[in-house]
Amino acid sequence: MAYDADNIFAKILRDEIPSTRVYEDDEFIAFRDIAPSAPTHIIVIPRLRDGVAPTGPAGLADEDAAMVGRLVLTATRIAEEQGLASEGYRLVMNSGEAAGQTVFHLHLHILGGGRLGPVA
Numbered sequence: 001m002a003y004d005a006d007n008i009f010a011k012i013l014r015d016e017i018p019s020t021r022v023y024e025d026d027e028f029i030a031f032r033d034i035a036p037s038a039p040t041h042i043i044v045i046p047r048l049r050d051g052v053a054p055t056g057p058a059g060l061a062d063e064d065a066a067m068v069g070r071l072v073l074t075a076t077r078i079a080e081e082q083g084l085a086s087e088g089y090r091l092v093m094n095s096g097e098a099a100g101q102t103v104f105h106l107h108l109h110i111l112g113g114g115r116l117g118p119v120a
């Protein structure tokens with residue numbers, strides 16, 4: 001699947017759609033999910049590189065391995081900053097429509113702030 005530079009998260013990156021950003025650096029931004037599935041629900045996404053981002057887990061290549069590692073580490077730091085770490089939190093990455101992926105720009109969900117139900 002080709003990356004669509006007009007997907008919702010690309011528009012959030014360009015501030016064409018407003019979002020509540022909780023973190024940003026040179027490589028990632030994080031913002032609150034518009035329809036939270038937990039008391040705290042944050043989305044972490046990579047910025048575009050050469051105008052594109054991976055569409056999701058299924059769009060990753062070997063060369064993305066270090067970036068994905070930094071994405072997870074960044075999410076753990078955000079979870080710590082947001083006060084989720086002591087109680088516990090969940091990191092989720094959906095792949096494909098059957099799994100519920102609706103936005104095809106790689107993203108990691110941080111869910112926490114309360115007791116979460118079973119994953120499946």
Ligand code: 5GP
Nearest residue numbers: 008017019032033034035094100101102103
């Ligand atoms: P997915 O289902 O693709 O794994 O996750 C996409 C997430 O993006 C969903 O949890 C959905 O609520 C969130 N989302 C969709 N549109 C917007 C938006 O315009 N703003 C924000 N902040 N989140 C959005």
